[in-house]
Amino acid sequence: MVAVMHSHPQHRDVQNTRPGRPRSAAADRAILAATRTALVELGWxxxxxxxxxTRAGVAKTTLYRRWAGKSELVVDAVAVLFDELELPDLGSLPADLEAMVLRLAALLDRPETRTSMMAVVAEATRDEALRRRIRSAxxxxxxxxxxxxxxxxxxxxxxxxxxxxxxAAHDADLIFDVIAGAVVHRTLxxxxxxxxxxxxxxxxxxxxxxxxxxQRDPHQAP
Amino acid sequence: MVAVMHSHPQHRDVQNTRPGRPRSAAADRAILAATRTALVELGWxxxxxxxxxTRAGVAKTTLYRRWAGKSELVVDAVAVLFDELELPDLGSLPADLEAMVLRLAALLDRPETRTSMMAVVAEATRDEALRRRIRSAxxxxxxxxxxxxxxxxxxxxxxxxxxxxxxAAHDADLIFDVIAGAVVHRTLxxxxxxxxxxxxxxxxxxxxxxxxxxQRDPHQAP
Amino acid sequence: MVAVMHSHPQHRDVQNTRPGRPRSAAADRAILAATRTALVELGWxxxxxxxxxTRAGVAKTTLYRRWAGKSELVVDAVAVLFDELELPDLGSLPADLEAMVLRLAALLDRPETRTSMMAVVAEATRDEALRRRIRSAxxxxxxxxxxxxxxxxxxxxxxxxxxxxxxAAHDADLIFDVIAGAVVHRTLxxxxxxxxxxxxxxxxxxxxxxxxxxQRDPHQAP
Amino acid sequence: MVAVMHSHPQHRDVQNTRPGRPRSAAADRAILAATRTALVELGWxxxxxxxxxTRAGVAKTTLYRRWAGKSELVVDAVAVLFDELELPDLGSLPADLEAMVLRLAALLDRPETRTSMMAVVAEATRDEALRRRIRSAxxxxxxxxxxxxxxxxxxxxxxxxxxxxxxAAHDADLIFDVIAGAVVHRTLxxxxxxxxxxxxxxxxxxxxxxxxxxQRDPHQAP
DNA sequence: CCCTAAACGAGACGGTACGTCCAGTCTTCAC
DNA sequence: GTGAAGACTGGACGTACCGTCTCGTTTAGGG
Incomplete structure (x- = not known):
């Protein structure tokens, strides 16, 4: 996962030739891990x-240099969890679908996911940028x-x-909303x-x- | 809607003979209305x-006497909106279902609903009492x-x-999660x-x- | 000590023929005692x-019916302590004076006195009515x-x-301020x-x- | 005036090398001045x-970062006023003493002093730390x-x-209590x-x- | 090998909201 | 009409975070 970060020069030179001390990649990892831990313990x-x-052993300024706020940070921290979702291949559509549903449910059952998903989505109802970030991530x-x-x-x-x-595109969207919606609603x-x-x-x-x-739509004319 | 309120004696005597000044019902109405207005304007x-x-023309203490916090207040304020959901009767199951889906979507499209629903549900992932309140309300x-x-x-x-x-019960639950889940997911x-x-x-x-x-389950034995 | 109380009819009929339930004298005593106890425990x-x-087993309304506020209540509660101050007669002025000083110091050393005296006086710097009450009491x-x-x-x-x-009057005032002032200052x-x-x-x-x-003032003429 | 401040490291390194943003000295001055103004207008x-x-144009947190509460703040705000007390030199003890008494009285007559002195002392009867602060300041x-x-x-x-x-030390204490006590008592x-x-x-x-x-104590043996 | 510029830690800053507490008033029922 | 009970408006309390700022201190290239 490569999130576009706050106040980052959008595209660096191929060779990173920015002067000055480079940002610590370790800090990034520590912060995202700390965010997930804190989410589990405290909730959104x-x-x-x-x-x-504090948990990440980092100054507050370092956070704000990279993320604009809590929502952005949490989206990035949680997004990585969705990387593990993969389509199983069990030989038939029903079997694959059933396995997929169980995997999604297992993911949503993890405390850091269940706690943050809805909260982030809720924040996004009033924030178009956040909505885009959720969508892509x-x-x-x-x-x-x-x-x-x-x-x-x-x-x-x-x-x-x-x-x-x-x-075809519309139907894919429909099916996606039905699957994800049903599992999320059941779980949360x-x-x-x-x-x-x-x-x-x-x-x-x-x-x-x-x-x-x-099949042909029975409600509509032949 | 009859919300169970914070620190209220659950069932009073038939003749309410509690000593002291009784709570103002007008304050309740003003507070819930103010909550909905504020939700629309400000978001969760x-x-x-x-x-x-301030909006309700009431002291802060009066709020805290009746609701334990923001979540509880918002659940009660929003719950009343769901009262308007009614099953249409258009003569056939597909027609009724389609109408129902549109009504639910319309409700979720209203700012006060869309803003608060997810947020409240998110809070509830860490609060059993709140979860019960949402479920019943x-x-x-x-x-x-x-x-x-x-x-x-x-x-x-x-x-x-x-x-x-x-x-029968399980299938009703399933169908409910599919309908509500799909509409909520699509919308929010x-x-x-x-x-x-x-x-x-x-x-x-x-x-x-x-x-x-x-039909008989084709995956299971005859 | 009978302080003139807040909102009391100033002079009752010799035969108390006021209509309604008469005030409880026991309540008065309980309130003043509770005030002294609370002062010791909590400070002004x-x-x-x-x-x-609560301590007096009385409703808040009852307090406000009798005293206008905290200051007035405390003055009355503390005033009674000063009743015990009496002039000793040990046969000579120095002996009497010394004994008097020790008695006053002992009184000011009692927690309820030391805590409230200064506080009440402080309040009085901005309240003429309170100042009169302190003076007379x-x-x-x-x-x-x-x-x-x-x-x-x-x-x-x-x-x-x-x-x-x-x-003669001026000197009495001077001596009073010197004695009381020195003892109060030393103690508090x-x-x-x-x-x-x-x-x-x-x-x-x-x-x-x-x-x-x-003696004749050496600074002044002849 | 050198007030010992709340949570301040008592003695810093000679070169102030504490990390973080240094405290604003201007804020200190503004706060103490605002305190004196407010005292005059509002009383203790x-x-x-x-x-x-608000008056100092400063956040509430800034106050609490430096002083533990109202009493401590007022002591520091008022203490500076006592800096102006100086011993006059008019050539003789009686003349110096008389002038000193009048100066002290004038100081106690200023609204910010008269209002706060007694109140702070009253608070101090229950607070050893405050008592020390008053004593030193x-x-x-x-x-x-x-x-x-x-x-x-x-x-x-x-x-x-x-x-x-x-x-000699005891007599100095005695005389101090007599002078200050008499003037304070007369005034307040x-x-x-x-x-x-x-x-x-x-x-x-x-x-x-x-x-x-x-002179030799006539009450005691030769 | 230093120079430079950004990242870093620390922590104070002005703010906003919190949830609690108390003041003093008002409303109700019981005596 | 007094008394107890307790809800009411209003406002200060002291705390917790917010997001920004100002420091002095690393830390990596690039000259």
Whole structure:
């Protein structure tokens, strides 16, 4: 993950020829790790910049030199967790989907993820820049998995190739929102576990719906 | 909406004979209204108790006498908005579902709702009491709509009567998480509009999936 | 001591025929006692009306019905302590004076007195009504002792009779300020004990000065 | 005036090499000046830390970083006023003493002094640290004047040299309490003016007493 | 091998909100 | 109409962080 950092010269020379003391990469790592630890212990609302600085053995100024505020810092700290999400290949679409759902649920069950996800999203409702940051750091990372999964299922012949590229894109978005939404809502709002039984029923529902989506719309004229 | 308030005797005598000056009901109304206004203007994180008190024309102490903190206050203030959610009756399950999805999306599109929902849920990840409050004030209120919708569809013959009551309950939960999750995710995370076209595709997906759910599970033995 | 109380009808009928429930004299006593106890425990600045009310088993309203505020209450509560000050009769002016000094010092050494005296006086620097209350309740009570002491010494022939009544009054004031001032300053400002040795030296100083006061002023003509 | 400040390292290195931003000396001056102004306008009990901060154009935190509370702040603010007390030299002990009394009275008559002195002393009855602060900042400053005055009178031959150094110290304390006590009591408790006539009578009393103090104690054996 | 310029730690700065406490008033019921 | 109880407005309290600032001190190239 390479987040674009606050007040960083956007594009450095290929050879970093900026004068002066370079920024400490160790500090970056220490700060992000400290942020995750603090998130688990304190939760979003009680996490403070000062506290993170202390934990990371770093001055507050160093934080502010790199991130504009708490939200930005937390997004970067959490984003790396989503790197581990990978599409499993178990040979069939339902099996892959079910495994994917369980992996996503496991990720959302980790304290640092569950605590920060909703809070960051909430902050983003009033902050377009933050929304973009979340999208590039987290959401898009998940969305490609949907596209990969569909491509693989089409190769296997489990799904037809959609002719209209626009419809294809819309459907991918729809399916992404359904999967991620259902798992997030189950985990964080309903606060009930995504166990294999639930994942199985959900997969059946989704596979069945997917099939009917590819048929001609019965509500619309022939 | 009847919120359980901070430090209130849970059930008073039928004749309220507590000594001392009774609490002002007008203050309650003013505070909740002020909270909603402030939410719209400032968003969750910049909303302060002091500001709410000032807007409501009430002393800060009066707020703290009734709510333990910002989260509790906001849950109560927002909960009332969910009262307006009602199940439409358009004659068919797909039509009803589509309308319902649009209504829910419209509600989540209102600034006070979108701003506060996620934030409150985020707070709740670390607070069991708050989680209960949200569940009773908001989540359960929506869940009954799913049950009503299913019952009506069964009366119409659009859905079969499930024999096993446990499976019935689980499926209702599943469907609730899928609907609410998809709409919430689309609205707040993907940050794209739930327009009639999206609602229509989503409804087709869900109705199709619903049908396959009621069939015998092809993955399990005959 | 019967202080004139806040909002009391100044003069009641000989037969108390006021309508309604009469005030509880027990409450008065309890309040003043509670005030003294609280003063010892908490000191002036941390003593609160609410706390006194609780200790006295009385509602806050009852306090405010009788005293206008903290200062007034404390003056009344402390004034009674000064009732015990009496002029000793040991047969000679120096002996009486020395004993008097030690008694006054002992009174000022009691926690409730030392804590409240200065505080009340401090409040009074900005409040004429309070100043009158202190004067009548405390200061004048001490000043008569000076007058009594002089009269007795004159009867004994230890002091001459001053011809000019105005000079007599001024000198009594002067001597009062010197005695009370020295003891108060030693006790509360210098914060050192008024022990018999100090009292003895002070008495010698004062008696000697008194003698020179009654002589003709060497600074003034013939 | 050198006040010992809250949480200050008592003695820094000769070269101030403490890390971090140094404290603003200008802030100190502004705060103490604002405190004196506020004292005059509002009096001790209505003076608030917030108000002082606002007047000084300084944040409340800056006050609390330097002084532990209202009492400490006021002591330092007032202490500087006592710097102006100087021993006059008019050629004779009675003249010097009379002038000194009038100067002290004039100082105690200034609103900021009269309002705060007693209140601070009252607070100090329950606070040893505050008592020490008052002593070093105010009381000792006055006591040296007594010692200076005595030394000068001895040089002039107006007073004998005391043989026993302990007796000398005790007598200085006694005289200090008598002078300061009488003036303070007259000014603040009796609330009557220290005019030249009073100062003259008081001086006569004290000079006379002083003379008798240096004689052999008639009460004690030869 | 120093020079230069930025990054660093430390911590004070002006602010804002916190949640608590108390003042003094008002409202209700019981006696 | 007094008394107890307790909710009310209002405002200061002292604390905690915020994000900025001003220091003196590293620390790495580049000359």
């Amino acid at each position: 609302s009680k996490l403070t910049m000062s506290d993170v600085a 987290i959401v898009d990372r998940q969305k490609v998995l949907v596209l990969e999964g569909r491509a693989r299922a089409q190769e296997r012949g489990e799904l037809p190739y959609e002719k209209d590229p626009e419809t 709002v309903s606060a009930e576990p995504v166990d294999p039984a639930w994942a199985h029923r959900f997969t059946r529902l989704l596979i069945g719906g997917l099939a009917s989506l590819t | 994180s910049k909303l302060t108790m002091s500001d709410v008190a 908001i989540v359960d209120r929506q869940k009954v709509l799913v049950l009503e919708g299913r019952a009506r569809a069964q009366e119409r013959g659009e859905l079969p009567y499930e024999k096993d009551p446990e499976t 995370v993907s940050a794209e509009p739930v327009d009639p076209a999206w609602a229509h595709r989503f409804t087709r997906l869900l109705i199709g999936g619903l049908a396959s759910l009621t | 600045s941390k003593l609160t009306m609410s706390d006194v009310a 405390i200061v004048d009570r001490q000043k008569v002792l000076v007058l009594e002491g002089r009269a007795r010494a004159q009867e004994r022939g230890e002091l001459p009779y001053e011809k000019d009544p105005e000079t 400002v210098s914060a050192e004990p008024v022990d018999p040795a100090w009292a003895h030296r002070f008495t010698r100083l004062l008696i000697g000065g008194l003698a020179s006061l009654t | 009990s209505k003076l608030t830390m917030s108000d002082v901060a 105010i009381v000792d400053r006055q006591k040296v004047l007594v010692l200076e005055g005595r030394a000068r009178a001895q040089e002039r031959g107006e007073l004998p040299y005391e043989k026993d150094p302990e007796t 408790v009796s609330a009557e003016p220290v005019d030249p006539a009073w100062a003259h009578r008081f001086t006569r009393l004290l000079i006379g007493g002083l003379a008798s103090l240096t």
